[in-house]
Amino acid sequence: AQSVTQLDSQVPVFEEAPVELRCNYSSSVSVYLFWYVQYPNQGLQLLLKYLSGSTLVESINGFEAEFNKSQTSFHLRKPSVHISDTAEYFCAVSEQGGSEKLVFGKGTKLTVNP
Amino acid sequence: DSGVTQTPKHLITATGQRVTLRCSPRSGDLSVYWYQQSLDQGLQFLIQYYNGEERAKGNILERFSAQQFPDLHSELNLSSLELGDSALYFCASSLAGAPWGTQYFGPGTRLTVL
Numbered sequence: 001a002q003s004v005t006q007l008d009s010q011v012p013v014f015e016e017a018p019v020e021l022r023c024n025y026s027s028s029v030s031v032y033l034f035w036y037v038q039y040p041n042q043g044l045q046l047l048l049k050y051l052s053g054s055t056l057v058e059s060i061n062g063f064e065a066e067f068n069k070s071q072t073s074f075h076l077r078k079p080s081v082h083i084s085d086t087a088e089y090f091c092a093v094s095e096q097g098g099s100e101k102l103v104f105g106k107g108t109k110l111t112v113n114p
Numbered sequence: 115d116s117g118v119t120q121t122p123k124h125l126i127t128a129t130g131q132r133v134t135l136r137c138s139p140r141s142g143d144l145s146v147y148w149y150q151q152s153l154d155q156g157l158q159f160l161i162q163y164y165n166g167e168e169r170a171k172g173n174i175l176e177r178f179s180a181q182q183f184p185d186l187h188s189e190l191n192l193s194s195l196e197l198g199d200s201a202l203y204f205c206a207s208s209l210a211g212a213p214w215g216t217q218y219f220g221p222g223t224r225l226t227v228l
Contacts, residue, residue: 043219099170106156
C-alpha cells in the first residue's frame with residue numbers, strides 16, 4: 001500500500017515570493033509521482049508528473065518538482081508566485097504496473113496575497 | 115473544461131436514501147475512476163472501470179456500487195446514506211496508452227446528506 005503526506009495544510013505567501021510545498025510518500029513498491037492542482041470550485045488538473053528520467057520535472061506555468069528517492073520526497077517549488085496560483089495542491093502516487101489509481105495526500109492550500 | 119461531465123452538480127438528500135451520480139468521460143477515454151473528497155478523509159480512490167469491466171477497487175463501502183455502461187458512461191450508486199457520506203464525488207477518465215496517471219477530472223457532484 002502507498003501513502004502520501006503533505007506536511008503543510010496551508011501555506012500563505014506574498015506575490016512574487018518563492019514557495020515550496022512539501023510532499024513525502026511511503027510505498028513498498030516503485031511508484032510514479034504527481035502533483036495535481038484544484039482551483040476554487042473546479043476539478044483537479046494535472047500539474048506535473050515524474051515517470052522516469054530526469055528527477056527534476058517542470059510544468060508550463062513555472063512550477064517544478066524534484067524526485068528524491070532516498071528521502072522519498074517530491075516537493076513542489078516555484079521561484080515567484082502569482083495571485084492566480086492560489087489553489088489547493090495535491091501530491092499523489094501511483095503504483096508502477098498497477099491499475100493507475102491515484103493515492104492522494106490531504107492537500108496544501110496555497111494562498112498568494114498581494 | 116476537462117471534457118468530463120458529471121451530473122448533478124449538487125444533490126441534497128436525507129439519511130437512508132439512495133442516489134445515483136452520473137459521469138460521462140472524455141470522448142475516447144476507456145477508463146473511469148471515482149474519487150470521494152471529504153474534509154476528514156481527503157481525496158480517496160473508490161473504484162475504477164476500464165471498458166465496462168471493474169479494474170480496481172479502493173476504499174468503497176459495501177453500500178456503494180458502480181458500473182460502466184457500453185457507451186462508457188459510468189454511474190455511482192450510493193444507498194442507505196449516512197451523514198458521513200456528505201462529500202464531493204469526482205469522476206475522472208483517462209485514455210488507454212496515455213502517459214501514466216494522466217487523469218482528467220470532472221467538476222464533481224457535491225452530495226449533502228441531512
